[in-house]
Amino acid sequence: MYTGIGDALLILLSPMNLSWIALGTLLGLIAGTLPGVSGVSMMALLLPFTFGMEPETSVLMLIGIYAASTYSSSTGGILYNIPGGAAGVPTTMEGYKLSMKGRTGEVLSTDIYASFIGSTIGFVCAVVLTPLFITFATLFGTAERGLFALLALALVGTGALSRADPLRGLLAVGIGLLVGTVGMQPNTGFVRFVEGYPQLWDGFHLVWIIVGLYAIPQIFRLATLEKYFHAVREMDLHYGFGEEFRRFLSLFRRNRGMIIRTGLIGSIVGALPGLGTVASSWLGYQEAYRSSKAKEEFGNGSIEAVAGAETANNAAVPNTIVPLLSLGIPGSAASALILGAFLLAGVQPGPQMMAVNPEKVWTILLGLFFTGVFFVIFGLPFHRVAIYVTKVKPAFLIPAIVAFSAIGTFLATGFEEGIYITLGIGLVAVLLERMYLPVANVLLGAILGPTIEKELLLAYQIGGVGRFMQPGAASLVLIIAAILLWGLYKNLLPSLVEIWSPKSSQRVS
Amino acid sequence: MRRITKMAGVLLAAWGGMSAAVAQDTPENFLERQLTIVVPYGPGGLTDARGRAFQANMEDIIGVPVVVQNVSGGGALVGINFTYSRPSDGQHVVIASGSDGPHAHSVLSPSGLGWDWEDWTPIGQFARSVLGFVAPEDSEWDSLQEMIDQVKEEPGSITLASLGPGRADDLYMLEFMQATDTLGKWNWVFYSSSGNAQADLLTGDLDVAYIGVSRNDMIDHPNFQVLAQGLKEEEKPADWPFPWPTVESVVGQELDLIGASYATVFAKADTPAERIEYLEHAFEQTANDPDFIKMRDEFGEPALWRDQETAQENLDQMHELLKEYLPLRDEHLE
Numbered sequence: 001m002y003t004g005i006g007d008a009l010l011i012l013l014s015p016m017n018l019s020w021i022a023l024g025t026l027l028g029l030i031a032g033t034l035p036g037v038s039g040v041s042m043m044a045l046l047l048p049f050t051f052g053m054e055p056e057t058s059v060l061m062l063i064g065i066y067a068a069s070t071y072s073s074s075t076g077g078i079l080y081n082i083p084g085g086a087a088g089v090p091t092t093m094e095g096y097k098l099s100m101k102g103r104t105g106e107v108l109s110t111d112i113y114a115s116f117i118g119s120t121i122g123f124v125c126a127v128v129l130t131p132l133f134i135t136f137a138t139l140f141g142t143a144e145r146g147l148f149a150l151l152a153l154a155l156v157g158t159g160a161l162s163r164a165d166p167l168r169g170l171l172a173v174g175i176g177l178l179v180g181t182v183g184m185q186p187n188t189g190f191v192r193f194v195e196g197y198p199q200l201w202d203g204f205h206l207v208w209i210i211v212g213l214y215a216i217p218q219i220f221r222l223a224t225l226e227k228y229f230h231a232v233r234e235m236d237l238h239y240g241f242g243e244e245f246r247r248f249l250s251l252f253r254r255n256r257g258m259i260i261r262t263g264l265i266g267s268i269v270g271a272l273p274g275l276g277t278v279a280s281s282w283l284g285y286q287e288a289y290r291s292s293k294a295k296e297e298f299g300n301g302s303i304e305a306v307a308g309a310e311t312a313n314n315a316a317v318p319n320t321i322v323p324l325l326s327l328g329i330p331g332s333a334a335s336a337l338i339l340g341a342f343l344l345a346g347v348q349p350g351p352q353m354m355a356v357n358p359e360k361v362w363t364i365l366l367g368l369f370f371t372g373v374f375f376v377i378f379g380l381p382f383h384r385v386a387i388y389v390t391k392v393k394p395a396f397l398i399p400a401i402v403a404f405s406a407i408g409t410f411l412a413t414g415f416e417e418g419i420y421i422t423l424g425i426g427l428v429a430v431l432l433e434r435m436y437l438p439v440a441n442v443l444l445g446a447i448l449g450p451t452i453e454k455e456l457l458l459a460y461q462i463g464g465v466g467r468f469m470q471p472g473a474a475s476l477v478l479i480i481a482a483i484l485l486w487g488l489y490k491n492l493l494p495s496l497v498e499i500w501s502p503k504s505s506q507r508v509s
Numbered sequence: 510m511r512r513i514t515k516m517a518g519v520l521l522a523a524w525g526g527m528s529a530a531v532a533q534d535t536p537e538n539f540l541e542r543q544l545t546i547v548v549p550y551g552p553g554g555l556t557d558a559r560g561r562a563f564q565a566n567m568e569d570i571i572g573v574p575v576v577v578q579n580v581s582g583g584g585a586l587v588g589i590n591f592t593y594s595r596p597s598d599g600q601h602v603v604i605a606s607g608s609d610g611p612h613a614h615s616v617l618s619p620s621g622l623g624w625d626w627e628d629w630t631p632i633g634q635f636a637r638s639v640l641g642f643v644a645p646e647d648s649e650w651d652s653l654q655e656m657i658d659q660v661k662e663e664p665g666s667i668t669l670a671s672l673g674p675g676r677a678d679d680l681y682m683l684e685f686m687q688a689t690d691t692l693g694k695w696n697w698v699f700y701s702s703s704g705n706a707q708a709d710l711l712t713g714d715l716d717v718a719y720i721g722v723s724r725n726d727m728i729d730h731p732n733f734q735v736l737a738q739g740l741k742e743e744e745k746p747a748d749w750p751f752p753w754p755t756v757e758s759v760v761g762q763e764l765d766l767i768g769a770s771y772a773t774v775f776a777k778a779d780t781p782a783e784r785i786e787y788l789e790h791a792f793e794q795t796a797n798d799p800d801f802i803k804m805r806d807e808f809g810e811p812a813l814w815r816d817q818e819t820a821q822e823n824l825d826q827m828h829e830l831l832k833e834y835l836p837l838r839d840e841h842l843e
Binding site for chain 2: 040043044047048051052137138139140141142143184186187188189191195196198199200201202323327328329330334335336337339340413414415458459461462463467
């Protein structure tokens with residue numbers, strides 16, 4: 001199992017490879033911070049430059065971009081309320097509110113240190129638990145994947161996300177689920193709503209939804225709430241490395257159990273094909289909410305939420321590569337690109353890779369850990385400068401957001417209609433906000449809905465109702481049923497009791 | 510001295526004549542800024558890797574940069590539409606496979622298109638992508654024939670996956686089922702990618718999947734076994750590295766659709782003929798370039814080159830066959 005680790009260290013510590021990881025990390029930081037420019041887009045842009053490189057070098061640069069863009073997908077969210085990717089949404093929800101209270105430095109440092117802890121936990125889990133994860137992944141078939149996504153939706157959608165206003169929260173999740181039904185139903189090939197528009201047959205691209213839901217309303221806010229932002233610009237944004245580190249240490253001491261748990265949750269969810277960093281960040285957020293003593297802060301700016309979500313999604317990163325390395329099966333677009341770089345270099349990932357090229361497996365896993373170190377090294381000075389983004393006048397900030405959003409949206413699919421669709425989604429998001437419907441819930445429904453529908457229908461096609469009676473699936477069904485019943489009991493029963501109580505009847509008469 | 514001068518004159522004339530002949534054979538390079546290869550899928554997949562192989566090796570031949578533009582959506586249709594929307598000047602070409610090129614979409618698309626198959630022309634074909642029946646290594650059935658017998662005896666007892674729906678693969682499967690008299694007897698489901706189908710072969714949800722097998726890693730794979738490859742016996746090259754039986758040999762009859770599908774470079778048919786000629790020349794030169802061949806070999810998909818005429822014949826035939834089998838698909842889907 002641990003053969004080749006020494007060779008991998010020698011490969012990694014060569015100045016050339018370290019420089020490429022560092023460059024990849026830096027580019028990933030930039031990609032994740034800009035609205036709409038995903039890590040995958042940045043990897044695709046740089047792929048031509050990897051031709052002719054040593055396979056390890058090109059893959060190291062790509063994983064540097066991948067890991068760093070996951071970490072920094074929340075940076076833009078904290079600074080100007082526009083996450084760089086779906087994994088950064090929970091942190092955006094809480095981080096931006098804290099930022100508006102003048103706590104930008106604290107949120108950014110919590111983000112970076114929690115991310116580092118997460119990537120370390122993820123790395124250790126990938127090293128120690130890979131054989132277990134492989135077994136786990138092979139037990140997770142269609143029914144289990146669909147039910148797990150449904151469980152995540154039930155937990156998060158009825159939990160932390162809808163705490164403040166359950167009715168509006170669930171309504172927004174429902175709107176997200178509806179959004180997820182647009183396009184070709186993957187099990188049957190039936191095109192819903194958009195038969196004449198092949199650009200929409202694959203549904204709304206995630207980048208369009210994120211940019212539409214977050215960037216467009218933010219542009220409106222920046223343009224119309226000048227006084228509000230003026231107050232923020234007057235705040236002192238002092239950022240001291242030592243001071244912020246001590247503040248994080250104190251947070252860690254108070255919440256170490258939660259941080260370690262979210263790291264473990266992220267590692268496990270990351271290893272499941274198809275769920276990855278996005279589901280991890282939501283579940284990390286939910287776990288932070290569940291274990292918090294200050295639940296009222298959630299939705300209004302919770303530093304614990306930032307720590308939980310960031311630990312979880314960064315812990316997922318090394319483990320999303322596990323199915324690729326161990327089985328040769330790419331579980332995400334980013335892994336597919338890494339697979340492509342391997343294949344172009346003549347290296348075949350898969351079960352034989354640990355036997356034939358163990359040093360290559362170790363180079364990648366250790367490379368991911370090194371990326372974690374690099375993003376702390378680059379991220380801290382970057383933050384010191386970046387916090388001043390909150391002081392930039394809307395007249396300058398708005399054109400920059402528009403330009404990067406348009407570029408990111410175009411890069412996502414390669415056709416310009418995507419920009420107009422994003423604009424349409426954005427205008428709807430402005431209306432949703434006017435009706436106090438939370439856009440994060442819409443996003444949650446739009447991300448998990450298609451997975452739930454596709455996997456559950458596929459499971460039914462494969463084995464009928466009996467497929468859901470198998471032990472793994474049946475356990476998940478029971479857990480989901482228990483959560484829903486508990487939710488009904490907790491929320492509906494008191495109201496019903498009140499309605500039917502004698503006092504209430506007397507009041508009515 | 511006079512003799513030497515005369516000989517030199519003859520040689521010079523011969524060289525001049527040869528140069529002129531070569532110059533006549535080599536079409537004029539019309540590319541001034543760049544050549545854009547449209548990949549109708551996102552970065553990271555098989556089609557993307559094919560485009561990138563040209564990007565890495567073609568620039569020295571054509572003297573201008575090669576840009577890979579990923580335009581994804583609609584099972585390659587959006588990228589094809591995008592290429593069609595560009596001027597017919599030969600500066601944009603699109604790469605697709607036998608399952609999702611303009612010859613296939615013009616038959617299979619559920620919505621009206623602004624073009625037809627006649628509006629396209631292949632430049633040439635550069636890779637053979639073979640699909641095959643893949644089962645888990647520990648499958649209870651050791652051959653495709655055993656599976657066929659099983660579903661005949663107990664319909665619905667074997668779950669078969671193919672890539673789709675809406676792709677030519679649907680028709681490949683229907684042809685196979687018709688030939689084996691097993692139409693409606695498989696528990697047939699669709700997957701959007703080979704990777705997802707492979708994952709579910711491991712979880713036990715699938716018994717067999719008809720997915721890409723023309724990669725070296727499928728030989729002696731510890732988790733999977735290839736039961737049959739969709740390749741015509743007569744199209745097997747002498748040095749074909751994949752040892753599995755062909756689907757035709759298992760079924761015991763010739764099949765129209767199941768066979769080698771070729772990765773093809775397409776351009777708009779109304780591109781000036783001399784530009785098409787130059788593009789064919791440039792792609793052929795690249796496909797025969799040792800670095801390109803090495804790269805493709807290492808990728809596990811051996812390089813080849815089939816000229817425009819051969820490609821046109823192959824795709825025209827495919828187009829007609831798809832039209833012929835379409836009613837069967839519509840009937841089955843209903």
